[in-house]
Amino acid sequence: SQTIHQWPATLVQPVGSPLSLECTVEGTSNPNLYWYRQAAGRGLQLLFYSVGIGQISSEVPQNLSASRPQDRQFILSSKKLLLSDSGFYLCAWRRPPGTEKLFFGSGTQLSVL
Amino acid sequence: QQQVKQSPQSLIVQKGGIPIINCAYENTAFDYFPWYQQFPGKGPALLIAIRPDVSEKKEGRFTISFNKSAKQFSLHIMDSQPGDSATYFCAASTQGAQKLVFGQGTRLTINP
Numbered sequence: 001s002q003t004i005h006q007w008p009a010t011l012v013q014p015v016g017s018p019l020s021l022e023c024t025v026e027g028t029s030n031p032n033l034y035w036y037r038q039a040a041g042r043g044l045q046l047l048f049y050s051v052g053i054g055q056i057s058s059e060v061p062q063n064l065s066a067s068r069p070q071d072r073q074f075i076l077s078s079k080k081l082l083l084s085d086s087g088f089y090l091c092a093w094r095r096p097p098g099t100e101k102l103f104f105g106s107g108t109q110l111s112v113l
Numbered sequence: 114q115q116q117v118k119q120s121p122q123s124l125i126v127q128k129g130g131i132p133i134i135n136c137a138y139e140n141t142a143f144d145y146f147p148w149y150q151q152f153p154g155k156g157p158a159l160l161i162a163i164r165p166d167v168s169e170k171k172e173g174r175f176t177i178s179f180n181k182s183a184k185q186f187s188l189h190i191m192d193s194q195p196g197d198s199a200t201y202f203c204a205a206s207t208q209g210a211q212k213l214v215f216g217q218g219t220r221l222t223i224n225p
Contacts, residue, residue, distance in 0.1 A: 006156075032211060034212075041220070042217075042218070043202070043215060043216070043217040043218045044157070044202065044215045044218070046212060049211060049212060051211060057211075090156050090157075092156070100145070101147070101159050101162075102147075102149075102159070102204075102213055103159075104149075104156030104157050104158065105156050106155060106156050107154070107155065107156050109154070
């Protein structure tokens with residue numbers, strides 16, 4: 001069966017520090033991968049998605065970047081965190097060509113202080 | 114045209130009541146309409162989904178009603194329980210699309 005791993009679960013970082021969140025999917029190949037952010041009490045904002053290794057689509061201009069160095073690995077990064085980067089970050093995957101079910105990870109709660 | 118509008122933002126219902134959450138869309142090319150359930154501190158999970166060739170789909174106590182002409186769909190929870198308290202998201206997609214379009218979410222509270 002397929003599983004998605006996302007870590008860490010909680011992260012507290014000072015303003016200006018770098019960020020690296022990692023997500024891996026097991027049990028499938030060539031998945032579509034997604035990073036979402038959820039502000040407190042708010043909806044799901046799509047940040048990035050990827051349909052293959054090295055292929056990244058950015059949905060909103062911001063202080064973050066994403067990379068997909070391996071088929072089932074998706075990384076969210078920042079060189080210098082801002083206060084506004086605080087939120088609940090969710091990784092998700094779908095079978096290509098991108099229809100049907102979207103499976104979410106357990107999320108990372110990021111607090112930038 | 115890619116938006117999905119969800120209402121209400123929050124909803125409080127007594128145990129045993131039937132909460133109803135509504136979503137509306139504009140893009141007539143949408144052909145897949147899922148609902149996701151999210152508990153605090155967890156990722157959303159698929160609850161139930163419908164395609165526009167049917168007007169209703171039931172899974173346990175959860176029912177999706179779909180009105181193609183009105184471009185609306187809704188989630189009903191029968192015999193609601195406190196354990197159903199969560200945030201619910203509707204979404205929509207077209208076949209082959211890379212992304213789901215999510216509604217803004219509804220925070221549902223079921224009081225004992």
